[in-house]
Amino acid sequence: MKLQNPEKRYLFPEDYMADPSVHVFDGKIYIYPSHDWECANVENDNGDQYVMKDMHVLSIDGDPMTGKVTDHGKALDIADIPWAGRQLWDCDCVEKDGKYYLYFPLKDKNDIFRIGVAVADRPEGPFVAQPDPIRGSYSIDICVLKDGEDYYLYFGGLWGGQLQRYKDNKALEFPELPEGDAPSLPSRCVRLSKDMLQYAEEPRPIQVVDEEGNPLKANDPHRFFEASWVHKYNGKYYFSYSTGDSHLLCYAVGDNPYGPFVYQGEILTPVVGWTTHHSIIEYEGKWYLFHHDSVPSGGKSWLRSLKVCELHYDADGKILPIDGGGN
Numbered sequence: 001m002k003l004q005n006p007e008k009r010y011l012f013p014e015d016y017m018a019d020p021s022v023h024v025f026d027g028k029i030y031i032y033p034s035h036d037w038e039c040a041n042v043e044n045d046n047g048d049q050y051v052m053k054d055m056h057v058l059s060i061d062g063d064p065m066t067g068k069v070t071d072h073g074k075a076l077d078i079a080d081i082p083w084a085g086r087q088l089w090d091c092d093c094v095e096k097d098g099k100y101y102l103y104f105p106l107k108d109k110n111d112i113f114r115i116g117v118a119v120a121d122r123p124e125g126p127f128v129a130q131p132d133p134i135r136g137s138y139s140i141d142i143c144v145l146k147d148g149e150d151y152y153l154y155f156g157g158l159w160g161g162q163l164q165r166y167k168d169n170k171a172l173e174f175p176e177l178p179e180g181d182a183p184s185l186p187s188r189c190v191r192l193s194k195d196m197l198q199y200a201e202e203p204r205p206i207q208v209v210d211e212e213g214n215p216l217k218a219n220d221p222h223r224f225f226e227a228s229w230v231h232k233y234n235g236k237y238y239f240s241y242s243t244g245d246s247h248l249l250c251y252a253v254g255d256n257p258y259g260p261f262v263y264q265g266e267i268l269t270p271v272v273g274w275t276t277h278h279s280i281i282e283y284e285g286k287w288y289l290f291h292h293d294s295v296p297s298g299g300k301s302w303l304r305s306l307k308v309c310e311l312h313y314d315a316d317g318k319i320l321p322i323d324g325g326g327n
């Protein structure tokens with residue numbers, strides 16, 4: 001399929017932010033990004049260079065390609081979270097009954113990623129964190145989908161995201177990262193409890209499968225790595241994700257929140273910078289891809305900048321792939 005090169009906009013040149021989770025609340029676009037910091041750590045596969053300590057909420061007045069972007073200031077700070085260790089990574093936010101619930105991955109004092117919840121009365125926060133992480137939570141990269149009366153939380157990330165340390169929701173003594181022809185490690189999905197503060201069930205694996213129904217293999221450059229996002233289009237569930245070390249955004253389509261999702265193709269070719277991470281929303285009848293790259297920092301993978309561009313589907317509901325501008 002021919003690569004698109006739509007106009008792209010850097011949303012917030014004032015600061016380095018990444019991993020945009022974007023939603024429309026009361027007709028306005030809100031962005032829940034990670035807040036990147038300069039750091040002296042050596043860049044490594046454990047992600048020690050991503051040293052985020054707080055997060056801000058941004059909003060856009062009207063059209064995302066032209067509207068004024070407002071920084072609502074610090075909405076969450078790890079100094080206020082009792083169980084915090086380090087590294088506040090990709091968050092997501094959802095509204096229920098006039099309250100806003102922010103889900104965030106953060107390492108605890110034992111350097112294990114857990115998922116916390118913080119609550120606010122307004123979409124821009126400030127958010128107050130619950131005193132403990134969600135029971136049984138692990139790994140990173142949150143997306144929350146409201147589907148009818150139910151709310152589903154997607155999570156998971158390999159390598160520094162620690163997903164390989166778990167099997168059947170139990171911590172392993174030794175991590176198991178599949179290789180070669182073995183099935184790749186799946187993202188996870190879990191329905192939230194009615195009060196939005198715990199899981200209502202055990203997290204389930206989200207399989208991305210080929211046309212024959214076989215899970216993508218560990219050595220497939222299109223396999224899931226991190227950055228789950230789910231949106232609905234024409235009644236179908238679109239599960240999109242980053243492929244990590246092959247630096248793509250890809251997607252797969254299913255009939256319900258748990259999948260399986262049949263692999264469809266690439267959304268974004270590599271950007272400048274190691275990580276690629278995104279969200280997809282509809283706003284006033286148009287679709288947008290929010291993501292990040294490291295062009296403004298001169299390629300420093302841990303100093304990323306938020307971007308947006310329009311996204312298009314063909315008549316069969318296939319997403320037209322976009323040129324990320326990297327290698």
Ligand code: FUB
Nearest residue numbers: 050089090226227275277
């Ligand atoms: O921002 C820290 C990590 O980098 C995120 O959790 C990953 O998705 C990657 O973007």
